[in-house]
Amino acid sequence: MLMQISFKSSTPIYLQIVDQVKDAAASGALQPGEALPSIRPLAEELRVNRNTIAKAYSELESLGVIETLAGRGCFLKENHSVLRKEVRRKLLIEEIDRAVVQAHHLQVPRDEFLGLIHERIAVLDDKRRANENQKEVDRP
């Protein structure tokens, strides 16, 4: 996968990388078992500190998104969350609360907000389907 970073974002660089891998995994752009770029070439290519990439990958590993195979590199894991269900729910609730507060400030009413959530889930589903189909096409 081709990573992008922006120094104009207030999100720390390592988190930008974490988020991109999570997005790619959720949309199916990165498939379970697929390799992530190795630390050194990625650090050189993005011209960022090697430790920044290492930090991102170790965060992804502790979240159970990727696994490191000694001498072979990092790979996207199958069914990835290592966290218990309650913990996963709690983490998601924090994110939802943040969006709810934001919706209030932006004066987006309840029904419209709920509609948007359905819409965004549909967008992600579409992406997944497109990536699935792409895989079929790529198959010889």
Place this chain on the structure above:
Amino acid sequence: MNSPTPVIQIENLAYAYGRAEAVHDLSLNVQPGRCYGLFGRNGAGKTTTMKCLLNLLRPQRGQVRVFGLDPAKAEVAVKRRLAYVPDQVAFYPWMSVRETLDYLASFRANWNRKTEQELFERFRLDPAQRTGSLSKGQRTQVALIAAVCPETDLLVLDEPTSGLDPIVRREFIEAVIGAYQEGSPGKRTIFVSTHLITEFEGLIDEFTIIDRGRVVVTLDSDQARERYQKIRARFAQSPPELDLTAALRVRRNGRELELIANGSGPELVERLRQHNPESLTTESLALEEIFVATLKS
């Protein structure tokens, strides 16, 4: 919790050339494994600070410690653990690149031949060429090879890329990341002084901005990007009269307003939002913009 001994400790350092004070009461700490930037304009005192670390100048007041040692008293012990790339690289001009590196390697306990070969190829250098006929960029490349191959714990870079073309600069940074940092992941410390901040942006973990020999600010890069923000707002009519004293800088043009905030971003955004702007965007400042904003305010 025991924190490790900083690789570099500078406390209340002062140095004057005659009556001209170059460094005044400068303090900073560099922790192991970090890439630390010393940013300042020309003549801000960067090179003087570097020279005090390397025992090329003796501090007139305050003290410096490298690996916890006084570089004046334990010069050999300090220098065997660090490598240095100065802004002006000079070699014996009659020696070839190969001879120069062999000569420099003879002072070192360790020399990684594999890294040397890899960098030779990356920089497309000719080992047989005399150093006297190298370009400025090539001389810097040879100096970098000589600094990376001994695999020291600390790499000191003094304005390493000034006067080099953009391609050479990029290759320089990539070599520092790839060849130097990769060697002993998480343990190699870099101390770099520069006024060309953009190209080191992704490498710098923490930095100190100095001006006229004094510390202006020391920040962690991630925190810096969170604190310093550029906020742009456009209104349907001319912008309302607002209390914007919390902003570091304000630019107005017609219906548009641009603010630079230092830590007060969320507060300012909220205040602008109350006046229903047509558009309102926020982005973080790049390190170079932070440098400019800090020194201009």
